Amino acid sequence: MNSTDIQLDIEKVETSRIDQVDFSNLQFGKQYADHMMYCDYIDGEWQTPKIVPYGPMEFEPSAKVFHYGQAVFEGMKAFKDDDGQIWLFRPEQNFERINKSSKRMAIPEFPKEHFFASLQALLKLDQDWVKKGQGNSLYIRPFVIATENGVSASESDRYRFMIIGCPAQAYYNKPIKVIFAQDYSRAADGGVGFAKAAGNYGAQFYPTKLAKEKGLDQIIWTDASSHEYLEEAGTMNIFFRIGDKLLTAPTNDRILDGVTRKSIIQLAKDNDVEVIVDKVSVKYIVEAARKGELKEIFGAGTAATVVRVEGFEYDGEYFDLPAIDKPYGTFFKSSLQDIQYNRVEDPHGWTVKAF
Amino acid sequence: MNSTDIQLDIEKVETSRIDQVDFSNLQFGKQYADHMMYCDYIDGEWQTPKIVPYGPMEFEPSAKVFHYGQAVFEGMKAFKDDDGQIWLFRPEQNFERINKSSKRMAIPEFPKEHFFASLQALLKLDQDWVKKGQGNSLYIRPFVIATENGVSASESDRYRFMIIGCPAQAYYNKPIKVIFAQDYSRAADGGVGFAKAAGNYGAQFYPTKLAKEKGLDQIIWTDASSHEYLEEAGTMNIFFRIGDKLLTAPTNDRILDGVTRKSIIQLAKDNDVEVIVDKVSVKYIVEAARKGELKEIFGAGTAATVVRVEGFEYDGEYFDLPAIDKPYGTFFKSSLQDIQYNRVEDPHGWTVKAF
Numbered sequence: 001m002n003s004t005d006i007q008l009d010i011e012k013v014e015t016s017r018i019d020q021v022d023f024s025n026l027q028f029g030k031q032y033a034d035h036m037m038y039c040d041y042i043d044g045e046w047q048t049p050k051i052v053p054y055g056p057m058e059f060e061p062s063a064k065v066f067h068y069g070q071a072v073f074e075g076m077k078a079f080k081d082d083d084g085q086i087w088l089f090r091p092e093q094n095f096e097r098i099n100k101s102s103k104r105m106a107i108p109e110f111p112k113e114h115f116f117a118s119l120q121a122l123l124k125l126d127q128d129w130v131k132k133g134q135g136n137s138l139y140i141r142p143f144v145i146a147t148e149n150g151v152s153a154s155e156s157d158r159y160r161f162m163i164i165g166c167p168a169q170a171y172y173n174k175p176i177k178v179i180f181a182q183d184y185s186r187a188a189d190g191g192v193g194f195a196k197a198a199g200n201y202g203a204q205f206y207p208t209k210l211a212k213e214k215g216l217d218q219i220i221w222t223d224a225s226s227h228e229y230l231e232e233a234g235t236m237n238i239f240f241r242i243g244d245k246l247l248t249a250p251t252n253d254r255i256l257d258g259v260t261r262k263s264i265i266q267l268a269k270d271n272d273v274e275v276i277v278d279k280v281s282v283k284y285i286v287e288a289a290r291k292g293e294l295k296e297i298f299g300a301g302t303a304a305t306v307v308r309v310e311g312f313e314y315d316g317e318y319f320d321l322p323a324i325d326k327p328y329g330t331f332f333k334s335s336l337q338d339i340q341y342n343r344v345e346d347p348h349g350w351t352v353k354a355f
Numbered sequence: 356m357n358s359t360d361i362q363l364d365i366e367k368v369e370t371s372r373i374d375q376v377d378f379s380n381l382q383f384g385k386q387y388a389d390h391m392m393y394c395d396y397i398d399g400e401w402q403t404p405k406i407v408p409y410g411p412m413e414f415e416p417s418a419k420v421f422h423y424g425q426a427v428f429e430g431m432k433a434f435k436d437d438d439g440q441i442w443l444f445r446p447e448q449n450f451e452r453i454n455k456s457s458k459r460m461a462i463p464e465f466p467k468e469h470f471f472a473s474l475q476a477l478l479k480l481d482q483d484w485v486k487k488g489q490g491n492s493l494y495i496r497p498f499v500i501a502t503e504n505g506v507s508a509s510e511s512d513r514y515r516f517m518i519i520g521c522p523a524q525a526y527y528n529k530p531i532k533v534i535f536a537q538d539y540s541r542a543a544d545g546g547v548g549f550a551k552a553a554g555n556y557g558a559q560f561y562p563t564k565l566a567k568e569k570g571l572d573q574i575i576w577t578d579a580s581s582h583e584y585l586e587e588a589g590t591m592n593i594f595f596r597i598g599d600k601l602l603t604a605p606t607n608d609r610i611l612d613g614v615t616r617k618s619i620i621q622l623a624k625d626n627d628v629e630v631i632v633d634k635v636s637v638k639y640i641v642e643a644a645r646k647g648e649l650k651e652i653f654g655a656g657t658a659a660t661v662v663r664v665e666g667f668e669y670d671g672e673y674f675d676l677p678a679i680d681k682p683y684g685t686f687f688k689s690s691l692q693d694i695q696y697n698r699v700e701d702p703h704g705w706t707v708k709a710f
Contacts, residue, residue: 029507044442058411059413061411065553066500066553067496067556068560069556070556087667104556106556106564150384150385153559155560155561156562183545191543197554197558199423199547199553201545202426203552204508223413224545225579225580227545235508257408270561
């Protein structure tokens with residue numbers, strides 16, 4: 001990223017908390033880096049971004065975010081290479097997507113210069129929180145919340161844009177079992193499924209809890225109208241390998257346009273793997289599983305990178321997906337990580353120096 | 356309500372703010388009564404409810420409510436009769452519904468005794484905030500938010516249940532113009548539309564903003580699959596009068612089971628008005644409007660009570676609904692208010708003394 005002329009108000013911590021953190025034993029999303037950024041939208045304008053020590057903030061109980069879920073977020077990662085340089089992976093994609101999400105949620109878009117100047121300053125201050133080594137990263141969470149005090153159901157006139165960071169190891173460390181949704185739904189046509197709107201996630205917790213009670217880890221959501229087409233997994237997009245071909249659902253107004261998803265589609269093309277971006281019928285996948293043609297299912301997302309699905313339940317039946325030799329999932333995961341950790345050439349210019 | 360043995364921790368304000376409020380010129384949801392209740396869920400248990408002066412509270416930026424919209428709410432009103440007695444209207448309905456909403460959002464249910472004991476104590480303390488007179492009430496907002504600090508997308512292990520109150524005059528003071536949704540949707544089958552989940556509301560702000568730019572006030576949402584059936588208006592259920600019959604959509608997993616809606620259905624029965632609870636087809640309503648058979652549309656909800664729709668837009672065409680003599684809307688509104696303000700007999704036992 002280039003430095004900019006954006007003014008930032010910076011208040012550094014007196015003493016870093018980094019020594020209190022056991023980086024070899026991190027629980028995802030539980031420890032936060034020393035600093036955070038916040039920037040308020042007041043009287044129709046985004047104010048000067050402030051970088052301050054991470055910590056609690058005061059909100060009135062009537063703040064609209066508590067009542068109407070007018071909130072969006074993003075997930076990004078910073079990686080440190082063997083030389084100690086910190087890299088971001090396609091950060092422009094996250095910046096553009098948070099504004100796309102904001103627009104759908106009637107939240108004012110955030111200025112690009114504010115975003116990148118703050119991110120750069122934050123990563124410079126908290127650079128020791130980004131650890132070298134495979135799987136390590138600083139997970140970066142930009143988010144926007146409605147802060148007007150008022151319990152009337154209309155868009156807020158005040159917002160707070162924030163960035164917080166937490167050191168992360170691999171998000172899923174083992175293959176997962178999923179269930180194809182038949183009753184519950186994640187998003188409606190004409191709804192907010194394509195946005196990283198806060199409410200999309202909370203709405204999945206109960207059906208996911210029911211799935212977990214059956215020994216499954218995640219739900220693969222289907223279209224709400226017919227439950228005939230597989231869409232995404234709520235925190236990941238989903239890929240299916242049939243024979244040597246890769247299949248994934250097209251994005252639409254119900255499905256998140258994932259950065260990892262589109263990077264994998266590009267990597268597949270680069271490596272002469274045929275990718276079909278088309279509706280994925282449940283019936284087709286179940287039949288392919290029965291015939292032994294379904295070789296792999298894997299999820300792709302920033303938090304998870306790539307995670308293998310070892311089996312799925314559909315209509316009361318469980319389908320096992322035995323591990324195979326040279327799975328695509330592993331290949332794409334290591335290809336992505338090689339780029340993210342600056343270990344190989346980056347032909348698409350995806351990685352960007354943090355500062 | 357009966358007093359209970361529930362322990363409450365009560366800290367009273369030193370000086371009431373009531374003298375600073377101009378009760379003849381209230382903006383809905385902008386002034387708050389002196390006290391609020393909060394009750395935390397920690398280690399699998401709801402703790403002792405606390406009643407404290409209304410004011411800001413500290414939250415960590417990583418609190419799950421900010422990221423995943425895991426939050427639900429209710430809306431109720433307290434009314435003061437001419438003798439100064441305060442009444443609640445069907446409060447059990449709101450209590451039951453907040454737990455129904457909570458369940459769908461993977462939030463632990465709140466104990467009935469905690470709810471009613473706190474509400475009673477709160478209303479006793481803030482009784483002067485409930486003003487006599489037609490249209491005046493104390494709007495009561497119970498809500499629950501996820502307070503665990505952690506940016507991983509799973510249900511929280513901590514929650515805060517709160518009740519705040521704000522003095523209110525009539526919510527909508529003039530008839531509204533609406534548009535029948537053709538592109539955007541409010542809820543999916545198998546989703547959370549039936550719940551008062553925070554994210555359901557934020558998701559409507561952008562389409563509503565677009566409607567407002569066209570000079571319309573609200574959207575009447577249609578089913579997400581076909582947009583052929585009229586469902587609800589986001590903050591209100593909707594009734595249509597065709598000739599002398601009243602028509603309203605049945606509740607389902609997309610539609611809120613409104614307390615005002617079910618009270619109006621009962622009042623209609625009491626007054627020999629035929630009510631048809633069935634799918635309301637857009638085509639049927641548009642044709643009825645063309646033929647002059649559509650006499651009224653009105654919305655029904657706690658905040659709005661009953662609000663007249665003076666016209667609707669559909670498919671680029673605007674349909675005017677001229678005011679008629681003796682509209683049902685006005686009749687049901689005054690019948691409801693007579694009961695709410697304890698001016699008439701209450702045959703169904705809907706009103707409950709606040710303390």
